[in-house]
Amino acid sequence: MPMTAIVLAAGEGTRMKSRHPKVAHKLLDRPLVWWPVNAARKAGADRIVVVVGHGADEVRAIFANDSDVECVEQTKRLGTGHAMMSVRDALGDFEGPTVVLYGDTPLMRAETIANLVEHTKSGHYACTVLTMSPSDPTGYGRIKRDTNGEVLAIIEHKDCTPEEQATLTECNSGIYCFCGRRLSENIDKIDNNNAQGEYYLTDMVGIYREMGEPVSALLATDDSELLGVNSRIQLAQVTKIMQRRINEELMASGVTMLDPDQVWVGAEVSVGQDSELLPQTMLWGNTHIGRDCIIGPNTRLTDTSVADGASVEETVALQTIIEANVTVGPRAYLRPGAHLLEGSHVGTHVEIKNSTIGRGSKVPHLSYIGDTTMGEGVNIGAGSITCNYDGVFKHHTTIGDNVFVGSDTMMVAPVTLGDGALVGASSCITSDVPAGALAVERSEQVVLKGYAVARMERLKQIKAQGKREQA
Ligand code: UD1
Ligand code: CA
Numbered sequence: 001m002p003m004t005a006i007v008l009a010a011g012e013g014t015r016m017k018s019r020h021p022k023v024a025h026k027l028l029d030r031p032l033v034w035w036p037v038n039a040a041r042k043a044g045a046d047r048i049v050v051v052v053g054h055g056a057d058e059v060r061a062i063f064a065n066d067s068d069v070e071c072v073e074q075t076k077r078l079g080t081g082h083a084m085m086s087v088r089d090a091l092g093d094f095e096g097p098t099v100v101l102y103g104d105t106p107l108m109r110a111e112t113i114a115n116l117v118e119h120t121k122s123g124h125y126a127c128t129v130l131t132m133s134p135s136d137p138t139g140y141g142r143i144k145r146d147t148n149g150e151v152l153a154i155i156e157h158k159d160c161t162p163e164e165q166a167t168l169t170e171c172n173s174g175i176y177c178f179c180g181r182r183l184s185e186n187i188d189k190i191d192n193n194n195a196q197g198e199y200y201l202t203d204m205v206g207i208y209r210e211m212g213e214p215v216s217a218l219l220a221t222d223d224s225e226l227l228g229v230n231s232r233i234q235l236a237q238v239t240k241i242m243q244r245r246i247n248e249e250l251m252a253s254g255v256t257m258l259d260p261d262q263v264w265v266g267a268e269v270s271v272g273q274d275s276e277l278l279p280q281t282m283l284w285g286n287t288h289i290g291r292d293c294i295i296g297p298n299t300r301l302t303d304t305s306v307a308d309g310a311s312v313e314e315t316v317a318l319q320t321i322i323e324a325n326v327t328v329g330p331r332a333y334l335r336p337g338a339h340l341l342e343g344s345h346v347g348t349h350v351e352i353k354n355s356t357i358g359r360g361s362k363v364p365h366l367s368y369i370g371d372t373t374m375g376e377g378v379n380i381g382a383g384s385i386t387c388n389y390d391g392v393f394k395h396h397t398t399i400g401d402n403v404f405v406g407s408d409t410m411m412v413a414p415v416t417l418g419d420g421a422l423v424g425a426s427s428c429i430t431s432d433v434p435a436g437a438l439a440v441e442r443s444e445q446v447v448l449k450g451y452a453v454a455r456m457e458r459l460k461q462i463k464a465q466g467k468r469e470q471a
Contacts, residue, residue, distance in 0.1 A: 001096035002047060003117060004180060005040030008083050009033045009103025010053025010074040015231045021055030022229065023103040024062065027239055028246075029266035029284040031062050032229060035106030035242075037069060038267065040099065042110035043117065049091065050103065051083045059103075079198030080174070081190040088187060094180030097121060100201065102174055107225045107241060119218055120177040126213035127183075127204055129154065130175040132220050141202050142168035143217055151217045153206035158195040170219070172202060173226045182213060250277075263296075272308065290324070304334075307342075320352075341376075355386075358401065371413065372397040381407030381425060388413045400435060 013022025023033035030038075033050060040048050046068075052059040053074045063069040074086040080100075088094060097117045101108060112130070120128040129151065131143050141154045142164060154172045155164060183204070190203045208215045220226055229235050246267075247260040254273035257263050262279035271277065271289040278296030283289065287301050290308035295301070298314045306312060306322040313329035319336035322328065326340045330348055337354030340346060344357045347364035355372040363369055365382035371394050372386050384405050386397045395413035399405070403417045406425030417423065418435030427441040 003043075003045050003097045003099070004047045004049065004094060005037075005043075005045040005099045005101060005113070006084065006087055007033060007036050007040070007048065007050045007101045007103050008080060009059060010051050010077055010083060011104065012054040013104065013230065016235075017232075021058055024055060024058050025229075025232075025235060027106050027229075027235065028242060028264060031059075032106050032235075033059060033103035034062060035267070036101040036103060036108055037063070037066075039108050039110045039113055040101060041068065043099075043113035045099070045113075046096075049087055051087060053077055079192065079196070080201035081187070081199035081203060084183070084201055085187055085190075085199065088184060093184035094178065096180050098178045098180040098183055100174070100176045100178070102228060104229045105174070105226060106229065107227055107238060107245075108175065109222075109225055112220065112222075112225055116175070116177045116218060119216065120179065123216055124179075124214065125177075125216045126179050126208045128177045128216045128218055129205060130173045130220050130226070131170050131217045132173050132223050132226050133170055134223065137169050137171050140171035141174075141200075143170040143172060144168060145170075145217075151205060151215050152209055154200075154202035156194065156196070156200060156202065170217075173220060175226070176201075178204070182208075186211070299329075369397075371395065372399060374399040375401035375403070375419065377402040378405070379403075380405045381409060383407050384409040384411070386411045386413055 009023045011022060016022045016025060024031050027035060037048055037050065048069045050059065050063065050069060050071045051074050052071045056073050060071045063071060072087050072090045074083050097120055099113055099117060116128055116130055139157050141156045142160055144152045144155055146152050157165065186207060189207050190199050192199050194200060205215050224241055227238055229238055243264055246265050247257060247263055250265060250271055251257060251260065255271045256276040259279050263277045264282045266284045269283045269287045272291035274291055275289050275293040280298045281296035282300045285303040287304050289295060289306045292309045293306055294311040299312055301317045304317045304320045304322065307324040309325040310322050311327050312322065315329040315332045315334065317334035320334040320338040322340050323342040325343045327345045332346050333351040335353035338352040339356045341357060341359045343360045345362045345364060346352060346357065349366045350363050351368045353370040355369045356374060357363060358374045358376040358378055360376055361374050361378035363380045367380055367383065368385045370386055370388040378399055384407065387410055388394050388397065397411050397413045398416040400417060400419035400421065402419060403421045405423045408426040409423050410428040412428065412430045415429055416432045418433060420436045421433040422438045423429060423433065424440030424442065427439060429439055429441060433439040
């Protein structure tokens with residue numbers, strides 16, 4: 001039986017005060033709606049459907065590259081029951097266990113979803129409702145049970161009598177597992193005769209009870225998984241919980257953090273054993289850190305891989321490959337296509353873009369290296385730059401093995417420095433340098449003996465005479 005997960009995400013989220021749909025706001029490095037989709041995926045969902053409505057195109061774009069996710073547009077927002085009817089109308093009957101999740105409830109764990117499905121399958125229930133007992137149940141649908149403790153119905157807060165509002169404290173989390181077949185057969189029985197004039201998915205519970213179909217309620221073991229995001233304040237609270245969850249998992253697996261409150265690690269990042277993450281470090285996207293690395297402080301790595309034993313200090317890196325035992329920073333900027341080979345060093349105030357830095361090569365201070373292929377054992381003197389851009393086109397620089405480039409060298413691309421070449425400091429290199437050659441481009445130095453002393457004497461005399469004219 002294929003398992004389906006349906007993530008309701010058509011809502012606007014007015015309390016976010018945003019031009020973007022609520023579920024597109026980011027929690028760490030992923031949009032809110034990505035988290036329940038990923039939890040469903042990890043729980044074994046074969047098919048994931050996201051119900052989009054408000055800002056549909058922006059939400060669709062989030063899943064543009066995920067072949068296991070389909071989006072269904074709910075053009076009129078007539079309630080959670082109507083959202084499910086829209087899915088059935090667009091994709092056909094539900095099949096197998098069908099889990100309902102919310103796009104604004106990102107802390108739901110895969111294990112909780114898997115348990116809910118297992119419970120529903122083993123009990124042959126038409127529906128299992130995940131429930132909770134919050135300290136303030138205002139606004140939530142309430143679970144009504146019979147004298148045997150069996151679930152009778154879910155009554156929305158606004159449809160409860162004052163007595164029910166006060167006594168029914170067990171609440172509907174809004175997360176369910178349905179038997180797909182029975183849901184398809186009976187969902188049209190939902191009507192909108194209620195306080196809000198909406199089609200309530202919650203009505204399915206009462207409908208099944210009247211039909212004699214078995215329904216069940218499962219009390220959640222961790223209420224924090226059910227926290228929804230309606231405002232940016234709640235977004236920050238949920239972010240804090242997710243940050244702790246991820247960091248505690250990493251620390252349990254052998255990663256050191258000086259202060260885990262100051263480390264932010266994205267959903268799919270990995271960090272190897274005995275690596276250390278220092279304060280103000282952010283690791284985002286498809287970033288993978290090996291063993292025995294030191295990352296941070298003040299470092300942001302996005303879609304970057306760092307191999308064993310490397311250290312990356314006060315650095316921003318995007319789409320960069322950092323190989324084993326490389327040292328970076330403090331204060332380097334590594335841009336897409338930077339590839340630092342084993343044992344190389346990129347130092348302070350250095351920017352590297354779309355370039356390979358060879359094994360053991362060094363770019364220690366104040367340099368820009370762009371569109372360059374560099375061999376092994378190269379040393380680039382302080383303040384040297386590859387001039388890769390002519391205002392229209394980008395050009396390539398090739399630097400062979402064991403080249404020594406003196407400080408303040410401009411390498412005007414396209415240009416090649418052969419193996420073992422030597423470039424004198426402050427040269428502007430505009431043509432190729434053959435292997436083993438010395439290239440120097442600078443005007444000859446003038447030395448006038450005693451000139452500085454004589455000049456100072458003259459200036460002092462002028463000052464003593466009170467004259468203003470220049471000598
Ligand atoms: C719903 C439940 C309530 C439960 C609560 C838990 C119903 C009728 N009530 O109430 O029992 O305690 O969740 O949070 O289901 N959505 C759509 N399309 C719609 C309507 C809603 O996609 O037409 C989405 C929203 O974007 C949201 C979710 O479904 O993510 C819940 O909708 P909302 O209207 O906020 O339901 P609640 O009133 O909170
Ligand atoms: Ca010069």
